[in-house]
Amino acid sequence: MNLRRTLATLAATTVVAPAVLLTATPASAAAAAAAAPAAVTAPSAADPFASCTSWTQADRVTTELLGFPTRLVAGTWSTFTFRTVNVSASPLKAVGANVDVSAWGAGVPSARLGLTVQWYDRAAKKWRPMPTRVSDFATVSGVLKPGARSDVRMRVMADRRSKAGDGFAFEFARYAGPDGVCGHAGTIHEYDFVVEPAAPKISPARGHLPAVAGGV
Template sequence: MKIRRVLATAVALAVTTPAALLSVSPAYADAKPAAQTQEKQSKPSIEELEEAAAEAQKAYDKAVEAEAAGRVELDKTFADLSEVDGTHPLALASAAANKAAKDAAAAKTAADQAVTDAQAALDALPEDATEEQKAAAATALSEAQATAATAATTKTAADTAAAEAGKKLTDARIAATRAYGMLQKAVEDALAVKAAADAALAKAIKEAEEGEEGEEGGDCEPELDLTSKVTGLPDKLVAGTSTDFSLRVTNGSDRHMDEVLAFVSVHATDKSGLKDTGKFFRLQWSTKSAPKWQNADADDYIDGVGALKPGAHADVKLRLTLDKATPAGNGVAFFAADFFNEDGSCGGAPDLDMYEFDVKAAGSKPGKTEDVKPSATPRPGNTGTTPQGSASGTPATTGSLAATGSSSATTSIALAGGAAVLLGAAAVFVARRRKTGSDA
């Protein structure tokens, strides 16, 4: 028998942010991000998961619709920005600048030829040429040289203007392409949310069916006096380094606990809050009974604590290693503890303790660091964190042609719920279930 505490980010996402819902400009769709809050509960009901799955489907459908409209808008924008027959002001300005540069180049070529001809005429004067003839030839050469100098200056200015106009045109195309790319990314994210919601619903239905078939099991009870406290974890971590810290699990209750399991889980994203960087992290643990460093397993449980008498505690050494390629961003670590006894009773801390930290790129100086402080345990619909660079808690990416003279192709996409921890890793559900004679 083994108690499993599942960091159900898929369930949390399905219930608390069923909308990787999009906020897009009227050019694409008329939808606003949905903010949802729900009372904290031990486990979402099938009805709630069905509603979440339906909302996720709607969000995905809207994302697909917005992407299709975005494709049409992108094609229209590219046609307007065409250097051949585009009607956008930037296209017209670029065409005019290119023509001016071409005319200036031709004028300079003609002026340079005039200098060559004037010099040849001066050199060809006979030895018996009069002073008046010599003066006239010299004057003609001087005037030709002045004209050539002016033509060269004009050509340089025209070439610069053409290059600048061309860059603005290119930037406008890039902005339009990026805007459409965000719509494509929104479809991918909405599909991931939909898949998570569908999977959570399917799992809940399966468990309900198994329960109806008479599967033995029950809910574990909350135990507020089983605590876990972290020390030595800094609030800033640098890529390419390892950090050792510790977790103390204390049985403050009056009951004996036959086996205690510590729960540790680490999640991180880049600065945007949209890209999961957890693959660059490696978490290891060591205890008195198992002193050799071991990698944290897939379900993030540490089983080296053992039994705890009333009032006793056990320390778990932890080591968090960041790959050199870890992007700068944000991180969060969750800690808790569970127990089970031979008589079938089980339980644990009802909430997870959450610790937020910053991630610095390799080679950075972390500066003054302090031990990270526990944040409030996140509730569904409220991550308790704010992404860097955002006061609203909703990271926004905008691709706009407004600065270049167009507003028709402006697109603003805000992915709801993508804060300091990707797709609800900071919005945690603690789903706990006891099974007798099973390790599931």
């Protein structure tokens, strides 16, 4: 039900709905391993996607989340990497990314848990919040040459007050071509995880220290 909600939202709020294939294991791992890394740039003042004249469903990029956690301890950050690879024969002007993460209390689907997702802007040397709607994207890479990859550090944390729960994440990406033709990554992967409550804080002992027998 939640998966259908996410995909329906994405399709309804983009110019062209991406051709979506859901898999449990990223299919782009082999190609990504051989790709060359690309520098990550800060979001530019001018939206590189504003120059898009048309949208296509051509698979010009692949995406995957590397090291996404299988368990989140409430109140503790867990880091992972958003990897985008240009698998086309032409350079891309920009890449946008988003990660949709949701979690609910164990056995209580109506009890949604609070989660925070951020991405690291290496140019500004600061963490930035991930857009909260799957139709919005953080511009995480500038020009991406054919065969090159963009690796962006990201992190996720469950609210410290969260109880035990279950969740899943999906990665989304879009690209802007210099020819004005833009599109979305055609494959979206699912990443499942569990939420564990934070360890209770131990309060220091109160009161007087016990008397020591045979004092001097």
